[in-house]
Amino acid sequence: MINIYRLVDRTKVIYEFDKQGITAADIVNFTFWTNVGKTVGLLIAFIISLTISIKNKWFLVNSLIILITAYGLAWTEFLGLNFCKTFII
DSSP states (O other), X not given: OHHHHHHSOGGGHHHHXXXXXXXXXXXXXXXXXXXXXXXXXXXXXXXXXXXXXXXXXXXXXXXXXXHHHHHHHXXXXXXXXXXXXXXXX
């Protein structure tokens, strides 16, 4: 789906989606899971951080501070490629 969007003229995207059999539900599912994936990744990283903290008997608030910081950065789009593009391009 992304390759079609990149390779085809912007005015012909809907035509190409129809030609490939991509429906509106597919686009909604793709958008939903790419947005939810960020939060799921942060939660998995938090769980891993908690298990390491418990195993090494470290203070658990450190993991919570990192989770809140990472979530704030992800919410403001400072973790993504869009933030890097402003400096590169």
